[in-house]
Amino acid sequence: MIAFLPLRDNEQNAQPALLIALDRIGPVVKSISSLLDTPSDLYNSYVLVENNTLLDHDDLISCLDRGADKIILSPAHASEVIGFIPSDRILLLLDVANASAVSDKTRSGVSGVLLKSPSLELDLISSVSHFFSNSSIYVLSTSPTPPTPTTIRGLLSVGAVPVIPTSQLTTGPSSASQLNITDAFLAPLRSDRPDGFFPTVVSSFPQGGRSLGLVYSSRQSIAESILSGKGVYHSRKHGLWRKGETSGATQDVVRIHLDCDTDSLEFSVIQHGAGFCHLNRPSCFGDLNGVAALQSTLQSRMESAPEGSYTKRLFSDPDLLRSKIMEEADELCNAETKEQVAFEAADLLYFTLTRCVAAGVGLVDIERNLDAKARKVSRRPGNAKAKWSSKPASTADPSAKAGQPSPPDLNSAISMRKYTAASLSPTDRAQLLRRPVLKFDDMITKVKPIVDYVRTRGDAALLELTAKFDKARLDSTVVFPPFSPESMQLDEPVRTAIDAAYANIRKFHEAQADGDTLVVETIPGVVCSRFARPIARVGLYVPGGTAVLPSTALMLGIPAQVAGCHEIVLATPPRPDGSISPEVMYVAHLVGASAVLKAGGAQAVAALAYGTQTVPKVDKIFGPGNQWVTAAKMLVQNDTDALVAIDMPAGPSEVLIIADRTCEPAHVAADLLSQAEHGIDSQVVLVSVNLPASVLSEIESQIDTQARALERVDIIRQSVAKSIIVQVEDLETALAFSNDYAPEHLILYIEKAAAAVAHVQNAGSVFVGPFSPESCGDYASGTNHTLPTNGYARQFSGVNTLSFQKHITSQELTADGLKALGPVVATLADCEGLQAHANAVRIRLGLI
Structure with missing residues (x-):
């Protein structure tokens, strides 16, 4: 633990011996203004950015890259960097009177707070410590006199570490104006031994932290070690023991640590000579290994x-x-x-x-x-130098290209890989049909602890995980209707667009609802029926990572509403301030959501599957998500304790476009990019039907040009590099390739596109003709955009109204019907050896 934190406040007048000694007992706070012109590393330092400093983000990154443990920022400065500097590297600088005015967003974006206070009132500091729960608390008194050892112990007892300016510290005796650094360091240390000595573990630095031996220290020996930088201990027989004074096996002290119970110490040392042990071995516990x-x-x-x-x-x-x-x-x-x-x-x-x-x-x-x-906060790309990189595989070998390519040069063209179908072997063709590999076994291993944690701890786990993953500190996990008008405030054009999309999607999904009962008399007196009922409780997952997705809320909420589901629980990650985007809240209102869960990722899926103290358990979970969400859905659907179904397996977004000479190159490129921007694992495919080289070249040029103008170009660059162009000679071959690929979205940008729909066997949704961009289906045409990916369009339909219904069958037999059918049933039951089944018929027919 840290007994106190020194603050260098008089660089020019500070005693060099004092500054060197302070480095041996813990981190030191240094002003950023004194560091910018010095190239030295900042290991073992906290960097203070004063309120009146003109903030330069590059300077902050430089300090962290040079080894600084943390930076200390005012709330105004912190608001500029929260989100791109890790929270565990930021402390908040506050006047104690203003501590309660800090926003939840700022609180969740830092790891602790440095309080400036005119006095060290323990009750006040304790209350502030409760406000910043789970955070480190440091206290700097603006008083001209240093805290006493008793005050230091009191502060540590309420979870606060005192910060003491170096002008109030000394290597000499303590006085009214200065505190001896050993007295400050040893203030919390207590011995339970009659002789007052402290057990001391001596460990080698670094050498894996190997323990060299167990000795004892006194206040006198510790003080000398801190000042001299040499290993000095206290022998119970011979008094003060300066290690190596006679043997030459001296020690340089790197750091002296207090243990968590403040009753023992650890000396990290660099050992010289034959070793620590009196037997001339490196360690009292044996030789090094x-x-x-x-x-x-x-x-x-x-x-x-x-x-x-x-x-x-x-x-x-x-x-x-x-x-x-x-x-x-x-x-x-x-x-x-x-x-x-x-x-x-x-x-x-x-x-x-x-x-x-x-x-x-x-x-x-x-x-x-x-x-x-x-x-370090800034990172290099991590690419291998050219001479160590693997040589590019031949473009004639798609199997070599199907893996993860190295990140491309930013100056190189953003381009897809190109193949000619006629020259592909069956193995090559099969390789092209594969998606970027997703290791779901690994992902399930990672999400299982999260799912289990939510299952066992409920809301407490949700709150903790939301703070950890979404950086949002919440008081509650669920919002119930009626939703406040403030939570749904939208610009009028956005509200109008959502209303128009809602109307179209609802109209199409109402037409799908199965409200009629199917009745068939299979033989006279035997009537079989089938009727639909809504799934009672459904959970709708709406992603919220890199984009706000009210469209997904519409696509899932409307069919649930039309189907008549009794409970509709919408789950979506909260923003850092703990709120849900007003667009999603407005859709939740439109579709009649019974609850909005403020959580994302695997933890949201687990809460929906098992329920918590406040989150209703659901019977079926719908919605797209990243690999964590997908793995969690697959995990819970196979758990019989959860008793929950899912809509379909899912993977990254994808589109396949079949284009012939009637296409407009700029439009084809735009449609490809509309899916490529979803994520780095998205894949887009162009099947060109006898396209002239000039047209194909123009499409490639448009991909590069348009991509560079988009905000998500870095994502597109990676996804396009894994995507392909397949050149075929005729439409029949193109459709055959598409059916084998089974795309999530299929765009037919060809002459007589409507006629080609009859030949589509496998696809999530089809976009027919030059004026049907995939974006329309994503948002407002009326069809659903939650579709099977990763080739699952061979087996699954996209989400629709029937996805939220289940079908129940019934049968009613008259006496004559049973007389006609009974002997058939009894014979088959006898054949299977199920006598009780046969008896249930025969007893009614009077045959027993």
Whole structure:
């Protein structure tokens, strides 16, 4: 734990010895104005951005990339960066009087708060701590005098860490105006031993944090260690013990930690000489092993390896060492089994560490670099350099192209892969019909803990997961009607558009409703019937990640409303401030939703499937979503305890366009891009029917030009790279390919398009002719846009009114009917060995 947080407030006048000592006992707060002109790393630092500082986002990123643990920002500054800087790297700077005025959005976007207070009143600070629950609380007094050790203990007892300016700290004795840093550090430490000593674990830095031994410390030894940077302890027999004073096995203290119960310490040290143990071993618990032992051996061999030995050759021949590193890296990449990977990785580590030792680099340096990289906020693309990238596979080999391609150069054309159907082998053609691979087994493994958590903890889990994944802190999970007018405030053009779409979609779905009872007399006296009933309780999932989707709420809510479902629970992720988009709330009102669940992802699916204290359990879940949502739907539908059905398996959005020489290239490109923008896993397909090269070239040019003008170009660039153009000679071949592909959306941009519909066997929805863009079906033509993807159009229909109904059959037999049918039933029952079935007939016919 941290006993206190120093604040550097007098850089020019601060004692160098004080600043060095402070680095040994925890992080230090530094002003951003003193850091921008210095290139040094900011490891072990919190960076304070004063209220009057002109905020530069690049400067903040630079500080975090240089190793700063956190940045401390005013609410105004924080509002500018919440969302693109991780919340665990932000602290909020507040005057204690204004703490309760912080918005929920700001509270959920930071990991803690630094309070400026004229006094250190524990009751006031405790109340603020409750307001910022689950956050770190730091308190800076504006008083000219430092807090006493008693005050420090009091603050820590209410969950607050004091922040003390360095002008109020000293390495000398404590006074009314300055507090000794050891007194501050040891304020919370308590010993349960009669001699007042503190058990102290000494661990090696880094070397995996290996424990070197257990010793004891006194206040005097700790104070000396903090100031000298050397390992100093207290021997129960001989008093103050300066490690290595006689043996030469000294220690450099990197950090001194208090444990969570404040009754013991840990010294992280760099050990020199033979080792920590009096038996001249590295540790009192035995020799080093693993990577730490290898480093020690290599350091020894570099100094004393005999001439001609292999290790000596490696140290003296850089070309040999370089070749071995490259050789072992290649063998590791080609290893297949677990044992082979471990074996080759061990070889690579040996030669890599040899290279490091030869350059004077130790594990300390490597781990510090790893820590620094982990703290970076800005990231490189992560692509391999050209000479290490795999060579592009031949365009004649679609199987080689069907995997995940490397992210393309931003300057390269945004283009699809092109194939000629006549030149494809059956294997190549089958490969083209495959979608980008989705590893649902892996996804189900990831979502199961989330589903189980919601199932067992209900609303508490929902609130926690919504704060974690959606960055929204909620007081309740569900909104029930009547919905407030404030939650549905829309611009009039948007409201009018939603009303028009609602009318069209409802009209088409009302025509689908099955309200008639089917009655058939199979033989005289035997009447069979079938009638429809609504599914009583349905859950509608409306995604809300990268876009607001009132259209999906319409497509799911209207058929549920038309079918007569008794409960309609609409689930959608909340915005960071905890609200639902007014467009979705307005649709919830139109379709008569009985509840709106403010949750997304797997947690929303779990809540719908099992129910919680406030979320009604449903009988069937509808709606599209990302891989987490889809995996959760597949998981709960196979759980007999959930007793819930789903609409269909789902995957990324897709469109297939069949185009001939009558097409307009710009329109074809626009239709392809309308689906490519959904996500990086979306796939679009163009089947060109004997298109002239000039027309095909113009379509490709339009794809590139139009894509670059769209806001979601980065998504499109990746999805288009996985998409294909298939050139065929005639319409029959084109339709055959489409039927095998079974697209979610099929656009017929061909001459006599209406006549071709008769030959469509597999598709989610068909768009016929040059004036039927797929966008119309997505929003307002009347058909439903929740459709089967990933080839499931071979087996599934898109969502429709019948999806929200179930059919029940009945039969009624007269006495004469049973006389005619009974012997048939009894004979078949006897054949199957089910005597009770036969008896139920015979007893009525008087045959028993």
